[in-house]
Amino acid sequence: MASILSNISILFIPIMIIIIMLYAIYKRAPIYDYFIEGTKDGIKTAVDILPFIIAIFVGIESLVSSGAMEFLEGLLAPLFNFAGIPEELISLILLRPVSGSGSLVLVEKIVNQYGADSFVGRAASVMTGSCETVFYVLAVYFGATSVTKVRHALIVGLIGYIVGVFASVIVCVYI
């Protein structure tokens, strides 16, 4: 099952390319010219977003490397305990929204310490598989636009994230 699904994942890019190419050939379009024209636009976008990305990376790193994030974890721990979330998952829950790579390191640690097939190990895996890096996504994606007032995007992202966290823990209890 897992191998079939991971093949789907690998096939995504080739299939997309085949569809686009075959349609273009069918339409007898100047494929190469269109491609080059488009890549120029892509590189321009990359250059345009660079300043914002650097600003966001620096801002997030400031909170992580100074230890401010850990401090926040300590503050919020009782709240999670009260809600019935295992203590071992708290740092993951708090780190996941800001740092994708950081949270993967943490999952690795949790899985090795408590066992991949233990309840905590499974819950941590499911959480990483189903919950996005909310703050990071908001910062990077809005960073690419001229928007400074994000309206309800933040609260919706956070609620969705919290629902995902609870759903992960509950699903792991039953499955």
Place this chain on the structure above:
Amino acid sequence: MMNYIWSGMLLFGIAFAAVTGNLDKFTDGLLNSCTEGVYFVIGLAGIMAVWSGLMNIAKETGLIDLIARNTKPVIRFLFPRGLSKDTIAMILMSFTANLFGAGNSATVFSIKAMTMMDEENRRSTIASNEMCMFLAVNMSMIQLVPITVIKIRSEAGSLDPGSIIVPSIIAGLLSMIASILICKFFERKTM
């Protein structure tokens, strides 16, 4: 707003590092992160160029129109005020890439979709309903195969590394439904 948040992040970080004696770590981290930011964008630039090229072929040949026409019901539900065909195609590509876990390609489509919606929003400083809904779906999008986590699990000696696939999809779907509904709720409230 960004002025306060960003300077707050930096100043709070420095103050905290000073109190806890982490100033050396802070400085290292800061310098590393700017380089990381540049590498990140350089890594994206190539993928972005290739996908923009391919999408341009799809656009010029009319494939995008075809896709946009056939996915109208879903798009209508999420974005009732309507968007241009090119933007819709980019949004759909972003969702599909996310679904298939095509990491950097998904990021590229999403950033592109956001900048296109920004144009349609006339570069306003206030986020449009469409942007919020796009992000709500994007942030909660399920991933068919969380391949990185599965790898980590199998390296840690799991007997069934893929056993988290179905639970992840269930949890992801719940989070997605909640996000969309809440986003719709806020849209009505703030209209």
